[in-house]
Amino acid sequence: MKNSIITGIGHYVPDRVVTNFDLEKILDTTDAWIQERTGIRERRHVTPGEQSNYDLAIEASKNALNDAGMEAHDIDLIIYATLSPDYVFPGDGVLLQRSLPFRNIAAIDIRAQCSGFIYSLSVADQFIKTGMYRSILVVGSELHSVGLDYSNHGRHVSVIFGDGAGAVVLTPTDELNKGILSTHLHSEGQYAEELAVIDPGFYKKDRITSEMYKPGGSAFPVMNGQSVFKHAVVRFQEVIQEALKANHLTLDDIDLLIPHQANLRISQLVQKKLGLSDDKVYNNIMRYGNTTAASIPIALNEARSENKIKEDSLVCLATFGSGFTWASALIKW
Numbered sequence: 001m002k003n004s005i006i007t008g009i010g011h012y013v014p015d016r017v018v019t020n021f022d023l024e025k026i027l028d029t030t031d032a033w034i035q036e037r038t039g040i041r042e043r044r045h046v047t048p049g050e051q052s053n054y055d056l057a058i059e060a061s062k063n064a065l066n067d068a069g070m071e072a073h074d075i076d077l078i079i080y081a082t083l084s085p086d087y088v089f090p091g092d093g094v095l096l097q098r099s100l101p102f103r104n105i106a107a108i109d110i111r112a113q114c115s116g117f118i119y120s121l122s123v124a125d126q127f128i129k130t131g132m133y134r135s136i137l138v139v140g141s142e143l144h145s146v147g148l149d150y151s152n153h154g155r156h157v158s159v160i161f162g163d164g165a166g167a168v169v170l171t172p173t174d175e176l177n178k179g180i181l182s183t184h185l186h187s188e189g190q191y192a193e194e195l196a197v198i199d200p201g202f203y204k205k206d207r208i209t210s211e212m213y214k215p216g217g218s219a220f221p222v223m224n225g226q227s228v229f230k231h232a233v234v235r236f237q238e239v240i241q242e243a244l245k246a247n248h249l250t251l252d253d254i255d256l257l258i259p260h261q262a263n264l265r266i267s268q269l270v271q272k273k274l275g276l277s278d279d280k281v282y283n284n285i286m287r288y289g290n291t292t293a294a295s296i297p298i299a300l301n302e303a304r305s306e307n308k309i310k311e312d313s314l315v316c317l318a319t320f321g322s323g324f325t326w327a328s329a330l331i332k333w
């Protein structure tokens with residue numbers, strides 16, 4: 001069986017920088033509160049009404065294809081991870097498919113929130129291993145800013161999330177011990193409502209109503225922050241150790257850990273518990289906030305451009321998020 005290698009990476013974030021001080025003007029918060037609890041200094045927001053989720057994905061995809069030296073028509077499958085889709089249906093995968101000169105290939109949307117990118121990477125890896133597809137575009141793209149509750153009900157959530165997209169191109173290799181070595185996926189649905197957007201869903205409804213869209217309404221994200229924090233710290237560690245064990249490796253073998261950029265305090269605690277040095281953990285949440293499914297490919301692209309990933313580097317990707325879902329991937333570059 002062949003391994004999958006990442007032959008191209010790209011990302012795109014909107015130009016509009018929204019600092020914590022900008023948020024102070026529209027909601028009851030402070031730069032000090034946000035930085036102390038999350039490490040975030042600024043994030044990117046689209047200009048409302050001007051950009052869609054898939055517009056961000058188009059730019060990230062073009063950059064990843066360019067990096068891989070490929071054209072859209074070379075791609076055999078699109079896998080699109082998002083929790084902030086443009087439409088309830090169809091998925092964003094087909095909106096991306098129509099936007100670049102792809103063939104009439106399959107487009108799969110993956111709904112695993114902050115774990116969406118690693119779940120998608122895992123699905124893509126299986127298609128490459130079986131030989132069904134040879135070139136797969138995996139995209140994580142999020143447009144949070146227009147769907148956040150900027151009233152006091154939602155301020156603990158609204159300060160965290162940012163907009164952005166990242167993409168990778170996967171192709172097969174015959175080289176052993178190269179590319180994606182393994183992926184590990186988990187969920188625990190009993191916590192589904194701990195971090196969720198309930199509406200406009202179809203769960204036991206009479207009708208969709210305008211009440212849902214009022215401040216504190218069910219169309220905005222809800223989060224039990226402390227529960228998310230506690231579970232995340234444990235699951236991150238578990239799933240990283242699981243990946244290492246599956247490959248008979250240890251923490252010392254990791255050259256770079258790229259945790260999903262949930263919250264800098266979570267990443268720092270995981271780093272401390274695992275005993276990893278600062279140069280082995282990549283964080284950029286300070287500049288982008290939490291971009292859920294996009295956070296890992298954005299960080300991957302930045303880490304590589306900063307020369308933190310080189311030939312033969314062992315890169316560990318790990319995530320935790322809504323669902324709850326959590327996952328890891330170990331990649332030999």
Ligand SMILES: CC(C)(COP(=O)(O)OP(=O)(O)OC[C@H]1O[C@@H](n2cnc3c(N)ncnc32)[C@H](O)[C@@H]1OP(=O)(O)O)[C@@H](O)C(=O)NCCC(=O)NCCS
Binds near residue numbers: 033114229
């Ligand atoms: C969200 C999080 C930063 C909130 O921090 P916390 O210490 O748990 O804060 P709480 O929600 O208990 O609120 C503490 C106080 O701050 C206030 N507060 C909440 N959001 C605020 C904001 N944006 N600005 C200022 N004050 C805020 C609360 O109203 C509360 O005030 P009170 O003590 O007067 O009642 C924290 O729980 C967290 O990081 N959780 C993990 C979230 C995460 O990573 N999510 C993404 C997962 S993929």
